[in-house]
Amino acid sequence: MKKILLTSTFCATIAFGGADVLQPENRTFAQSKFMPDISLVMDASYVNRNIADDKVAHLEVPGVAHGLLGSHTHNGKTHTPNNAKNGFNLNYAELVLSSSVDPFFTMDGVFHFSEDSVEIEELYFTTTALGHGARVKGGKFSSNFGYLNEQHHHAWDFADMPLVYEAFLGMHGINETGLQLQWVAPTDTYLMIGAEILQGENTQMFGKDKIGTYTTQADAPALFVGYIKTSFDIDDTTILGGLSYAQGSTRIDHSGDEAPHVVSGDSKLYGADLVIKHYFDSYSFLKFQSELLSREIDGTQYNLNPANTTVVLTSPAINKKQTGAYAQLVYALNKSWQMGLRYDTIFINDITSNGVTVDKGNNFDKYSAMVEYHTSEFARFRLQYNHNNSLYDEDGNRQDISTVILQANISIGAHGAHSF
Template identity: 85%
Template sequence: MKKILLLSAFCATIAFGGTDVIPVENRTFAQSKFMPDISLVMDASYVNRSIADDEVAHLEVPGVAHGLLGSHSHGGNTHTPYNAKNGFNINYAELVLSSSVDPFFTMDGVFHFSEDAVEIEELYFTSTALGYGARVKAGKFNSNFGYLNEQHHHSWDFADMPLVYESFLGMHGINETGLQLQWIAPTDTYLMIGAEILQGENTQMFGKDKIGDYTTQADAPALFVGYIKTSFDIDDTTILAGLSYAQGTSRIDHSGDEEPHVFSGDSKLYGADLVVKHYFDSYSFLKWQSEVLYRDMDGTQFNLNPADTTAVLTSPTVTKKQAGLYTQLVYGINKSWHTGIRYDTIFQNDVTSNGIDVDKGNNFNKYSAMVEYHTSEFARFRLQYNRNSALYDEDGNRQDIDTIIFQANISIGAHGAHSF
């Protein structure tokens, strides 16, 4: 026992003898400096919709999108849209980690937990010391296409995605693995130019994977995005504007639909966005936000036999030239109360099959109004009403759907600032 005590004393003398104890905050290594910022966001809702859940899952925007309010598979996981069910919904829990790596990089991770799946929503590193106004991001991330696409759901001003975004790009938007390069010009007015090379796995409009024996595998990366954005102030008003473009291959699988089909071709997406925000004081503001999207799809549609989806009935050449927009106005009354309205529409729906026009209708509209209360920056409660006249059933009958959503969004931990 004495030997053990002597050995312990000797080791302690070597470790501490002849030197003063250095305070933790002054040591070269302090673990706290390397701990990432961590936050957890919970989003839940109560929904009252004027149509049964099993009926709404089969509705479509004719010629544009199928089953927007139904579950779908992506990346091996089943995804249920936000606010999908009548009654109570746990939409997700979002775990966010963010930290500096060293003087040259930061790293961010966003992990999405739902009742159906756990997935990496974003995981990327970003350069911080390239200089000359340049920045590189690599990993999986939300594209900077447009204005809304890069934002996470909990920072939106409404409980659901605008109609044109969800119809063209799906509930995930352009969320891809790839490389992003941005450059801020050395000008008095903010001017940013960006380009992205992405894998191309968006299942609503793009895609690269081989589907059955109908399509070929596209070479990856298969999606390319570019944009230019600017911002400037006029007194107490800030204006943001941007133009965006995306181009990629399309491999779209609807073989499980009532009218099964597969599309293989190429697609282009054009976007323009404008945000004007006027501050009355530190907490009161008026914000107008609008985006217009136009897509051009060209390829072959393989119409399958419902009784045997390995059999192709017809394979016409199909083109789609479709456009839509959303515009919304949000009034920040004070620190606690916000209210807003939004108008969604898809106003162009030109579809051809073997050069012949196919009448799929147009002017698909949706109207929303909301009021929300913030107990703090970490907790928000929102009441929203939607009138959706954009969806049709299998018989071609329009369904006017009224929806009331009560949403609770709560976060804990280090919570970064939302985008403007």
């Protein structure tokens, strides 16, 4: 009877709120213990470009990519890059949720809001208890290919993506659903080897889906990535280097373009990255960052009739070997001020159609300079100038494009530290 009486009393106490067990620290379940870290990032900009918005979307890097500036429609969807319009731009809002699941897993979610759409940018779990330097990640995530690809826009040192990245991989880079395995070697210096098996949905270079009656659907998963990265310190200088490789099927749908075509084949992408960061004190540093990307696309290009895209005019075998790079130098004067320069180039653009060389030009360049001010670690204001002579109009005339960007990037809430 005593046992029954104590149980009844305990239940009555909980029901009527009259004992210490109702205090938050004594509850079996407290919601606050299960709340994830939450942050919200806003990115907005004011843009002044010496070319009208209705013209900029028609420009291209010949034989490489088009639609890198300005809003444009592709595959029936509107794509709006950051800083797309002259005047004011609300580029995006980024909502980040992150928490431990249990002793074995963490989970992270990154949700991207724009004025046109809402998307899951990343949503993945990560193992925490495998040991022996091994880690597994699964879900949708940004690949660790290269150096910049895995970083979110608000962590970049410039307001826009380097030319070679956006031209080869698009504004989202390699951002896929799949599985990642990484292993950190038990060595004195940092050495990490990673492999990823991904669905293969990057529309700029890869892709797996059937397009009309011209292509077949590739088997999924259709994209494979591997890399090796190492890092070491020399006094107050940290050096990080890496080699990366990606290979996958290619299905590119440009059937809605002014010169409609569809590409079906396979692609390979090679990457090398180097970052050198020297610290003068806790807040002052000099950082050099560079990446080289080289790709080969091999397949068939179906050139379509602009008046009736169900009609294939020609279907030559196409091969593209293209290489580009960027190099940037950023100096942080103190906790509040930093400035930087960046040079972008695509310097190899070898294209053959049925074995015949197609001259689309090369040496596509872009120059950028920026200065930024931080009121705190949560707010940064950047003034950037770009001079871009990599883009051509429909008549094959090179365009000298000057752009001034005033960017505001502000965040609230708890946000994990950015990678080196």
